[in-house]
Amino acid sequence: MATRRIPRPAAVAVALCAAALLAACAGASRAGCRKHVAKITDYGAVGDGKTLNTAAFAKAVADLSARARRGGAALVVPPGKWLTGPFNLTSHFTLYLDEGAEILASQDMKDWPLIAPLPSYGRGRDEPGPRYSNFIAGSNLTDVIITGKNGTINGQGQVWWDKYHAKELQFTRGYLLELLYSDNIIISNVTFVDSPSWNLHPTYCTNVTISGVTILAPVHSPNTDGIDPDSSSHVKIEDCYIVSGDDCIAVKSGWDQYGIKFNMPSQHIVIRRLTCISPTSAMIALGSEMSGGIRDVRAEDNVAISTESAVRVKSGVGRGGFVKDIFVRRLSLHTMKWVFWMTGNYGQHPDNSSDPNAMPEVTGINYSDVFAENVTMAGRMEGIPNDPYTGICISNVTAQLAPDAKELQWNCTNIKGVTSAVTPKPCPELGAEGKPCAFPEEELIIGPHKLPKCTY
Template identity: 90%
Template structure:
């Protein structure tokens, strides 16, 4: 009887293995893997970097979406160069890029349909009216994972940058990844490069984790922000490496009157162990589109190299909204134009109009434990006349100057705050208060899973 049971078990196992092989891809036994797995070649995709695979990606996602209620599904992209136009994701879904896999964005603009502008922006960011589709998109999704063995999503953005700078685009460029009104998003162990514009743009989302992600673009490419949480809540960005032609991380919440009316803040955001290279922009920017408000942003243990500024507030008359309860500690900065920069004169406005009475509230901004070297200027702190930036706290800062540093190390207007143990000596507007330690919350933000899934997918 025992022998018969053993042989029956072997037969069942053999049948299961055969079924998985027939499916073309299987999941590793780790907990959290999707129940249904397919590879993109099963839908006719060819990874030669030449044939367009838009229909194959669309068919794969549509087919796998049928399993959302039955353990979810994963689409495996194997080694190869997979050229495609824009495509959408679905819920309870994993996009898994194997080692050596590259998803390439089509450079034919006819492959990028036009879509509506975001309601909190009212128009395209580059130009009035609609905008080009994003490369990878999704709306009203839940439980979405983009991961793999550090495969690459390549926007092939040079053609877009050239046309943008030549003023040959009628519409706003698409982003490499934009998810709208979605929750429980995990993005890890994957590389994004050469986006037409912003790279990762979670918008109106909750519970987003972006971990161990590499984002690459030429440092003089146009508006290639790394990660832009926009009117989103509970976002964790950790252990990422970003080289960008614009801000490495930019927290946003809508643009002027449209953002004020939409009224959805970005809040409860954690940014840690980020490494940024951006010679013309900030490691972390708060704004400039912040009209729905930004609150409770926590940045710690971050590194910037050859970057214009560290954690920068960007706002202006007409923005309205607020930037408050910002907590920064543990910065390591190497070759910086400014260590501290706040700007109240951002002048870009939709429809070339804004409400002069829509003044932003900027308060309770905390920086502590900062080391910087090869610095041109320690602080450029510019609030708004009759609307000063208040509650600024800076403590335990050492900024070692570059050989040709500015003689004036702090330039402060319309700001109020305190400093302690800061060198070079700050401006009078940031009065000294020795022994003052700037605030940082003691509670932990609960965002995403305690551990990232270890699931891998294998194909045959």
């Protein structure tokens, strides 16, 4: 499907201070300005798109890591095509992609070692056992910035998608970026392209800011989620543009019995000024892996174009956990299959087993101030028998129907809620007249008040 680039708000001018410009940047103590700066070429890397630079990236990070505690360190990737296998980041560190810089992921699977599955998943997401390493990774880090002048991180995922469709993979595909047990993360002004699977996966993290990021994948590529906060707290996603073969944003917290045992919710999450194109998935999904719980998610001023659904709840018997205190307002939706979609029969389970008594709690879901046009169906709302989704509030909604719209505009089972000023008329389960839906007045404080502004 041909897509038209939607202008994003002006990208945040985020850069770093080279040592010679520290005085102009008010010194190395200023947040994000690093004292120790080096280029990847200082470590022998060649930006011809053919030379494998895995050793150069590893050497660069190791060298800068030794200096990072004394004023921070930055690795600059200049213009060129820099082919490499997976590599790790370090603390008090910036990965800076200059204009025209493109980091290319190796397409040779021998360059991708196997790593342990996530404890909240118990196994690989695609296949049992371990999983392939992630392209850019890190664990137990603090103060990490990935930024630049809109340089590109290219996962070159076609080889992975082909093998996935052909069922030739023994292990789960790696993600383009995964950070574990880390805090104070900033990802801004970078383009992520063609990930083997999920793109950005902050997991067991706190205080994460993702701002001014572009994520692109073919709309039929498998499981190329845009941004997946997973068992993470205080996450801010703003001013991003995502074209995806799966959910643009998917908030997660572990899978069935493993997520229940790990017991780390995703909470205090802000998603605003997102533009999403995903014809087969959601603009924002809550789940389906939500067994550690999801709460206090605030989504506002978001746009979806040619997307299957807006903010979708995905759960099922065996998931356990909860999805509650969800606040959504001011959505602009254009060409949608469903405006509202809740799913209580998500059937994928690790090792084909789950606890039939592990029932999810879904309550306190608020949608307000929604405009949608060219809509096939207003609402498909499916809770779980003997475990209904409750506390649903929908107010001030106009859904203009497509020429081929369904005659039945609402299909509701096992849900309870209220509505006000909703067109077309809601189903009886949502027929009670309610007040305008809630949205928290107090702003969540996440990340720095302003992103670092330093200059090379």
